[in-house]
Amino acid sequence: MSLIDVEDLRVCFPKAGVRAVRGVSLSIEAGECVAIVGESGSGKSVTARSLVGLAGQGAEVAEVTASRFAVNGRDALRFGARDWRRLRGRFAGLVLQDALTSLDPLRTVGDExxxxxxxxxxxxxxxxxxxxxxLLEAVGVPEPEMRARQYAHQLSGGLRQRALIASAIAASPPLIIADEPTTALDVTVQAQILRLLAARKAEGTALLMISHDLAVVSAVADRVLVMKDGVIVEEGPTGRVLSAPRHDYTKLLLAAVPSAVSRGTRLSAIAAGGIALRTPLPERTVDHAAPILEVSGLSAAYGSRTVVDDVSFEVYPGETLGIVGESGSGKTTVARLVLGLLEPASGEIRLGGDPWSGIRERRRRSRRSRIQVISQNPLDSFDPRYTVGRLVAEPLRGASADRGSSGGVPSGNAFPPGGSSGNGSPRGLSSESGFSRAAPFRRGSSRGALADRVAELLGRVGLPADVAGHHPRRLSGGQRQRVAIARALATRPDVLVCDEPVSALDVSIQAQVLDLLAEIQAADGTALIFISHDLGVVHHVADRVLVMRGGRVVEEGHVDEVFFLPRHDYTRELLGAVPKLVSAEP
Structure with a gap:
């Protein structure tokens, strides 16, 4: 008897007029891992949640129908709320992508x-x-007695995810549904989670995995279902689907996976004659005459704990510097130091040849426009009251007015709640555009010019002008990330700090965002500092790479040299933890 046996599953949301799942059939046997892949909005998560009665509730009531819907041999179409509650946890454990929102913030991990x-x-x-x-020991949580007494916000992302898995397996359910369980994790922690899930599978537990990471899928799944627009367009054994795909959509998904082979080409491929074809990216020039950013002997500490220790590097106009390392290695702290949001305990940062660290914010404010940030989760960094147009316009307003502290920090979520966007004086705006370095935007022509500039920025990142009137919560993840990029570009910066900018995106939307960043960089000569736990992404985008561990740079060099011929044991460990995609490059 199959644990899950569903035929012609249909899920719609009547109030929204959305048919999210249309005629999906699937079965899951004990000890089997079935993966569902596809881009955002394809119906993956709705399908998975339907299997535990969580397709939609409250204002988003879902209508679920099927010609057969058997869960553990019982007719789930007859289930009431109590039946579903009994099933969740005992029959099926659910592991979601964002452990911080899944775990109760008012209870310790142990109580959860x-x-x-x-x-x-x-x-x-x-x-x-x-x-x-x-259970905490079983999922690899160090010092489990202490961690059990802590709250979710006191744990790192990797520890939170492991605690969530411990909760999901606590009742030894025969089925685990894992919806993007490793998306936000670095490669070493990801490898630990995958080993944990594989061990449960070896013990007879069935897995339903939702993931946009095809390499992760190839590492654990027995069968793959490829979904698009609520329909399964291809399915079969993992090796066959990922090495010899039959559907054009599957081929495009595989072509969108970044790697060393994809360097210099667009990840958003086109389908021609049943083959996914990549086209070259626009040529990019690195100006090695003088660095735009110089970091020398940088150190920082939180209390008595040193988190960045003697870090030095340079970034040149048009160059992409990748920074990799596991959680807690100091990557994001370096980003905050570079952005001028933290002051180093020692060392120096120079932007455009002038001091950037160790100076008063008043001296820094007029140059804030030159360095901006694109963060991992733009929705968390946006003021929920603002429309897209106001979010994109805010750096321009602050830049032109040069208003006190409101112009004090870059755009994005690298600043504390209540802060404002990256401001300073926008460079390169012509007099015809109606923008002035000195005068704030006022009623009349300047307001029209501001609206025109917002429309121009939205168009540059591939969004229609009417999106300006929407709130970000109405947009998809990929659209929100494009808004974040438009906002960061508003002041035409010399340096963009990209802190995990695509880690929460599915592979096809990730491809579009990476292609967009490459086009912007080629056109503007912008320097990128690209922080990511995805080594394939870094190999695709970066010219040079720093490998960080324990706050120190343990290896650096050209990205090919470091990734193909690593010298440090830790770099080898990172590279060895990366799951390998079974398919050949197109």
Missing amino acids: IAEVLATHDVVPRAARRERVIE
Whole structure:
């Protein structure tokens, strides 16, 4: 008997008029891993959530129909709310992408896991604490006794995800549904999570994995279902689907995977004669005459803990510098130092040859426009009250007015709540555009000029002008990231700090964003500092790379040299943890 046996599954949201899933059929056997892949909006997550009665509720009530919907041999079409509650946790454990929002912020991690044990009466009350510690140990959480007493916000992303998995497996369910379980994790932690899931599978647990990372899928899945627009367009054994795809959409997904081979070409391929073809990116020139950013002997600490230790590097106009390393290596702290959001304990940063660190914010403010940030989760960095147009216009308003502290920090989520966007004086704006370095935007022609400039910026990142009137929550993840890029470009910066800018995006949207960044860089000569845990992405975009561990740079050099001929053991460990895609490059 299959654990899941569904035929002609259809899920629609009547209020929104959306048919999210249209005629999906699938089965899952004990000890089998089935993966569903596809871009955002394809219906992957809705399909998975339907299997545990979570397709939609509240204002987003879903209508679920099927010609057959058997869960553990029972007719799920007859289930009530109580039936679904009993099934969740005991029959199926759910692991979501964002552990921070999945875990209760008001309870410790230990209490969260213990609730599953209590709800399903897994062990007696007296034995629950010991079982919680065993579960945390089983998922590789160090110092489990201490971690069990901590709250989710006190843990790193990797530890939160492992705690969530511990909660999902607490009742030893025969099925685990993992929806993007490794997306936000660095490669070493990702490898640990994949080994953990593979071990559960070897013990007979079935896995349903939702992922946009085709290499992760190839590492654990037995079968793959490829979804597009709510329909399965291709399915079969993992090796066959990823090495010899039959559907054009599958071929385009595979062509969008970044790697060393894809360097210099667009990841957004086109289908021609049943073959996915990549075209060259526009030529990019690196100006080695003088660095735009110089970092020398940089160190920083949080309390008594040193998080950045003697880091030095230079970045030249038009160049992309990649920074890689596992969580806690100091990558993001370096970004915050470079952005002028933290002051170093020692060392110096120079922007355009002039001091950038160790000076008063008043001296820095007029040059804030020259360095901007694109963050991992733009929705968290946007003021929820603002429309897209106001978000994109805000740096321009602040730049022209040069208003006190409101012009003090770059755009993005690298600043504390309540801060404003990256401002300073926008460079390169012609007098015809109606913008002035000195005068703030006022009513009349300048307001029209501002609207025109916003429309121009949105058009540059591939968004229609009418998006300016929307709120970001109405946009897709890829569209929101394009808004973040338009906002960062508003002041025409010399340096863009990209902190995990595509890690939350599916492979096809990631391809579009990376292609867009390459086009902007080629046209403007912008320097990029590209921080990512995805080594394939870094190999595709970067000229040089720094490998960080424990706050120090352990290896640096040209990206091909470092990734093909690594000298440091840690670099070899990182590269060895990267899952390999079974398909050949197109």
